[in-house]
Amino acid sequence: MERTLVKIIDVCRSYRIESTFVRDLHENGLIELVSVEEEEFIDEEELGQLEQYSTWHYDLELNLQGIEVVRHLLNRIEQLQFELRKLEGHTK
Amino acid sequence: MAFLDYYNVLGLDKSASQDDIKKAYRKRARKYHPDLNPNDDEAKKKFQEINEANEVLTDPEKRKKYDQYGENWKHGEEHQKAQQQYSRQGRGGTQNPFEGFDFDYSGNYDTGEYSDFFEQMFGSRFGGGRKSAFRGQDLNAEINLTLKEASTTHQRTFTVNGKNIRITIPAGTQNGQKIRLKGQGTAGANGGPKGDLYITFTVAADPRFQRKGDDLYTKLELDLYTALLGGNAIVNSLDGQISVKIKPETQNGTKIRLKEKGLPVYKQEGKFGDLYAEITIKNPKNLSEEEKNLFQQLSDLRK
Numbered sequence: 158m159e160r161t162l163v164k165i166i167d168v169c170r171s172y173r174i175e176s177t178f179v180r181d182l183h184e185n186g187l188i189e190l191v192s193v194e195e196e197e198f199i200d201e202e203e204l205g206q207l208e209q210y211s212t213w214h215y216d217l218e219l220n221l222q223g224i225e226v227v228r229h230l231l232n233r234i235e236q237l238q239f240e241l242r243k244l245e246g247h248t249k
Numbered sequence: 250m251a252f253l254d255y256y257n258v259l260g261l262d263k264s265a266s267q268d269d270i271k272k273a274y275r276k277r278a279r280k281y282h283p284d285l286n287p288n289d290d291e292a293k294k295k296f297q298e299i300n301e302a303n304e305v306l307t308d309p310e311k312r313k314k315y316d317q318y319g320e321n322w323k324h325g326e327e328h329q330k331a332q333q334q335y336s337r338q339g340r341g342g343t344q345n346p347f348e349g350f351d352f353d354y355s356g357n358y359d360t361g362e363y364s365d366f367f368e369q370m371f372g373s374r375f376g377g378g379r380k381s382a383f384r385g386q387d388l389n390a391e392i393n394l395t396l397k398e399a400s401t402t403h404q405r406t407f408t409v410n411g412k413n414i415r416i417t418i419p420a421g422t423q424n425g426q427k428i429r430l431k432g433q434g435t436a437g438a439n440g441g442p443k444g445d446l447y448i449t450f451t452v453a454a455d456p457r458f459q460r461k462g463d464d465l466y467t468k469l470e471l472d473l474y475t476a477l478l479g480g481n482a483i484v485n486s487l488d489g490q491i492s493v494k495i496k497p498e499t500q501n502g503t504k505i506r507l508k509e510k511g512l513p514v515y516k517q518e519g520k521f522g523d524l525y526a527e528i529t530i531k532n533p534k535n536l537s538e539e540e541k542n543l544f545q546q547l548s549d550l551r552k
Contacts, residue, residue: 160428
């Protein structure tokens, strides 16, 4: 298994988002960043997540606290849906 | 496709201002965005409608056409013919009422994929074939973890080639797993790109556990009497000791499954593998004469 890390500066440029937004997400524990000297990187696997948060923030106008709440509730929904599928499988 | 009343979709009337449309769109998008309604086809459909309504109503030209033709859009062809005829008579122009409408139904909510824009930017750079003769050398580093360390998300700082690297190691990291830090290898020659840094994680074997993916296997020694009569036993897990109930007449080699007491699943918060304890029955040694006699009696009872 291999992970690739991409420079935040490149990601911000391509998504047209502010690096402060990415750092705020990191500080709120919503994404992981890796520091090498002064440079910051993000795991390629987390780009989908970052893109999603960017949509929520820039398109749906959710602030960081809102993103955090939504993330938490979505995790909960996904877990409940998973359990529901499992239970449905048992009853069949 | 059936006619969609875009004003109704956004809960507006025809006199709605651009600001009203924007507000109504955001409010509904927050409610029906597929990101926020996982596996909900109804919400997805609704969101597509909202998007479409927003696209049309926020574009003055499209809105004008929509207001003009509205639910008669199905008769667009007839209307067009009429318009053409009208045009041939030398008055006015003709236009398909929906020409120029460029609905974007897809949105940007398929989280499994990157946007086209991003693919354009990074796609070729992620691909292979970059190893030209002038590219800098790749560097390799190894991080050793104990099984316990691999079971928790933690930060680690280390130095490679004179650079300090701080990295978060997610719980559930597998033995042999690699990460690549692009451009952190040695400098290229003649202006060529820098090489990459590969970090390999080595998770040391733990004598107490055997790892199979996210599941852990351990041995549990039971004395003969607990195995025969039932009782309690202590199983070692990564987080400490767990007391388990032993059923009477438990056989040698029986596996007890301790649900979600294995390793965390990599990057899936709250999910864990299982812990299996395989029972080995330990027979008593140095039997006294009395014990031998009692075992003989037991043996005779079985004959």
